[in-house]
Amino acid sequence: MLSFEFLLNALIAGILLGGFYAAMSAGLSLSFGLLDVVNIAHPAFIIFGSYLTYYVNEHFGFDPILAGLVFAVPSYFLGVAVYKIYYNSFEKTGAESLRGLVFFFGLFFLIEVILIITYGVDYRLVRAFYIGKSTSIGSVGIAYRLFVPFLVGGILAAVLYLFLTKTFFGRAIMGVAQDSLAVQLMGVDPIRIKTVAFGIGIATAVIAGSLLIIIGPVEPTIGREYIGRVFAVTVLGGLGSMTGTLVGGLILGVAESFTSSFFGPSWALAVSFGILLICLAVRPSGLFGR
């Protein structure tokens, strides 16, 4: 029957998962939440990161997290390139609302198809010394494959938070979000700021991808399931708030964990979209909204 231990285990698993969800959504919170770039392809970049990690882990035995951090650097430039295309084709002409959205949707689909063509539709996984082990505190089991992403995800969110509030560049990003014209009058080029911010967003997506493949095996089309999750977390937390993203991630993680414990894993996916729909209908500005 229902026991206290059962509930506690579900709660802990949910919190661990939630930390990872926050890491996954942090980049989107930056690009979409702060800068209004509707990067629907964000989950596709996460899956892309998972496959980069898988590749170096499989062939050279790289540690997944190290791989994620290393690949974050070239991914930053990839993000910069994508934003340049987006800016020149859509934002500059004011056509971002409809076509920009379609552009990112097409990008999402392209990344997915390219991964399918290169790696097929089989599930891929990585090896590392901490995967498959677990520890227990009292009666609560903690799997390292969940704990490590939780830890790294928490650090990632914290670093982003400090970056946004303490550094010049971070504050410039917040400035662009608040009033892009004022930033321009202060002698800062808002487009350059946005380019950098979008690049950072993609870099974090790739790091999140390396965490995703630690948690479980990955196949190219699971990005779709994460569209709902990342947008649910971003919207629930309040667009652009890192604290909100962390809280939103934890809420979603715990809610999903309880749902799959009580009703079975096949219903877990409904939770994110359910939260998203309710949140959009009731309080579109989210918990920590501007």
Add this chain to the structure above:
Amino acid sequence: MSKERKLFLIVAAVLIVGAFLITTQMENRFYYKAAYVVLQYVVLATAWNILGGYTGYVNFGTAGFFAMGAYTAVALIKTWKPPLYLLLVMGGLVSGLLGLGIGYLTLRLKGVFFSIATLALAVVLQMLISNWSYVGGGAGTAILKPRSVPLFSNYDEFLFFVMASIAVISVAVAWLIEKSWVGRGMAAIRDNEEAAECMGVPILKLKLFATTVSGALMGIAGAPFSYFVVYIEPTSAFHLDYAVNSLAMPMIGGTTTWLGPLVGAVLVGTAQQIATVTLSSEMNLLIVGSLLVGFVVFAPDGLVGLFGKIRARLAGREA
């Protein structure tokens, strides 16, 4: 105006009769199957464009509306096997109601939020269907085609004729909308919703009309699906390809006229059929994805817009 309308309706009738005459002449079943898929995309692209192209609300959930039409039909077939036209009506009704519901969402949700909500709807519906064992659940179910149908030599030819008629009717619906005040009102909403409301355009009514008609057409396109594939399961019925294709085809053809989605669906759909046979189904998706991104970036007005530009330039040179 009314002369133009008469001409258009005559052309539509001729096309439907033409589709019937083809079935009396040609035998190769493969062509009917391929043509069915292309025509299905003509319906989906046209339906998507009524909401996306005319009104400016991007729907990512085409697969959800399509599959609800298909699964309404499956549920009915499992209970009492009604004739096909009833399946079409019921599929259109269910997806139309779904569209009406989505229409009310536009009161609160604009831009990307509306799009994500439609995607969310499709995912949630897929999950509900996957857990509903009466229509086969996640594993799917086999549907028996009726053995024969009067006037046609086999059921595939009949389905081709039905889909051809639906395609002609949906293009006609799009044309009628575009040429009336309704279409102009929709265009006003697309360009600036607040300004349109201030000018007295009944924006809520028009948006509800657009989502309902768009949803209903998608549902009608989905209703014969189970007879066409014979074995239906949620993953294929809710496939993301439907969402991508029905959005890519108008984008490639051009979104502001009825001609755009038609041109896009016929060209891309036919190219896909050829690519699936000669290359592989993944390659054909790669082609569609690249075309979509390429057109959105380089030719935002689609083929129709490109064509218009070339014609304008030629005319300028002559003058």
